[in-house]
Amino acid sequence: MSAPTQARQTLQRTAIRRAFERADRPLSPAETLASAQREVPGLGIATVYRNIRNFVDEGWLEEVPLPGAPNRYEISGKHHHHHFRCRICDRVFEVEACPPDLRTMLPRGFRLEGHDITLFGRCAGCARS
Amino acid sequence: MSAPTQARQTLQRTAIRRAFERADRPLSPAETLASAQREVPGLGIATVYRNIRNFVDEGWLEEVPLPGAPNRYEISGKHHHHHFRCRICDRVFEVEACPPDLRTMLPRGFRLEGHDITLFGRCAGCARS
DNA sequence: ATCGTTGCAAATGGTTTGCAGCTTA
DNA sequence: TAAGCTGCAAACCATTTGCAACGAT
Numbered sequence: 001m002s003a004p005t006q007a008r009q010t011l012q013r014t015a016i017r018r019a020f021e022r023a024d025r026p027l028s029p030a031e032t033l034a035s036a037q038r039e040v041p042g043l044g045i046a047t048v049y050r051n052i053r054n055f056v057d058e059g060w061l062e063e064v065p066l067p068g069a070p071n072r073y074e075i076s077g078k079h080h081h082h083h084f085r086c087r088i089c090d091r092v093f094e095v096e097a098c099p100p101d102l103r104t105m106l107p108r109g110f111r112l113e114g115h116d117i118t119l120f121g122r123c124a125g126c127a128r129s
Numbered sequence: 130m131s132a133p134t135q136a137r138q139t140l141q142r143t144a145i146r147r148a149f150e151r152a153d154r155p156l157s158p159a160e161t162l163a164s165a166q167r168e169v170p171g172l173g174i175a176t177v178y179r180n181i182r183n184f185v186d187e188g189w190l191e192e193v194p195l196p197g198a199p200n201r202y203e204i205s206g207k208h209h210h211h212h213f214r215c216r217i218c219d220r221v222f223e224v225e226a227c228p229p230d231l232r233t234m235l236p237r238g239f240r241l242e243g244h245d246i247t248l249f250g251r252c253a254g255c256a257r258s
Numbered sequence: 259a260t261c262g263t264t265g266c267a268a269a270t271g272g273t274t275t276g277c278a279g280c281t282t283a
Numbered sequence: 284t285a286a287g288c289t290g291c292a293a294a295c296c297a298t299t300t301g302c303a304a305c306g307a308t
Contacts, residue, residue: 008262008307029298044265049298051263065196067245070297084239095235099228102248106224109253110213116196116247119231124238137282137287158273173290178273180288199272263306270299281288 007054015039016051017060026064026072026083026092064092066118082117088126095119136183144168145180146189155193155201155212155221193221195247211246217255224248 007013019035020027027035033048052073055061062076064083072083072092084093102115121127136142148164149156156164162177181202184190191205193212201212201221213222231244250256 010263047264067194067196068200071197082234084235087242093236097234099230101228105211105226105248107222107253109256111251111256112248113216113250115249118245119234119241120244121242122240124236127238127240139288176289
């Protein structure tokens with residue numbers, strides 16, 4: 001019933017937003033905390049979770065669910081893409097393409113609404129070692 | 130140093146193995162518990178986790194990691210395949226095919242070691258409603 | 259001065275582990 | 284009987300929530 005209240009601009013919220021703007025890849029809440037604490041040392045993890053959820057609800061952030069690993073989050077509005085998780089450093093990267101024809105994989109009667117593809121291996125940095 | 134000890138055949142372990150043999154799809158630990166408790170009512174969830182891990186270590190079970198959902202487990206040795214998760218009933222099913230050319234998705238310098246593909250939508254049962 | 263926001267700590271949900279008693283071999 | 288199991292409860296880890304103090308508007 002009540003008009004949705006305005007999100008206030010706090011130091012913490014700003015630091016969290018900047019963490020994502022600085023990042024060139026999806027961030028986990030823990031990575032976000034570490035990055036944002038460079039601006040606001042006392043920042044707590046609960047505030048990171050609350051603001052991430054808030055940004056997701058606003059549509060500014062998008063959830064990146066991964067098999068067997070905590071979610072990452074990235075700024076939304078990118079074109080369709082998928083992700084690569086490095087088994088060594090555990091960082092997640094965006095990958096461009098998307099294979100076609102997923103619908104042909106389905107059993108009869110199933111309705112396809114989406115898909116997640118996660119590649120894994122070693123990122124460029126970790127492949128050298 | 131010590132020779133690996135033999136796994137003992139207990140009522141619990143047998144009930145857990147049968148739960149997977151009865152299932153036509155990958156099971157979560159909770160689903161496994163529910164199924165195995167039909168044979169051993171007092172069965173505890175910790176025992177399910179311990180035996181699942183044990184079966185995985187033996188190679189009889191295989192982990193099915195899913196984005197944003199607890200792991201499922203399935204009897205191993207099947208040919209390469211992927212999974213479908215129903216958004217309504219939360220059950221996971223096997224799907225046959227696998228799209229090619231995943232390697233072309235990679236940024237330069239990245240080494241691909243594996244991939245997970247999860248389709249989601251409605252299973253045949255839930256698509257009707 | 260409001261009322262949303264924050265940090266802390268406690269609560270959750272899924273999974274693991276310590277331990278004393280039980281069971282298989 | 285001895286070693287491996289089991290159930291229970293406590294411990295964990297990631298995430299969420301209650302609450303009183305704080306701060307943006």
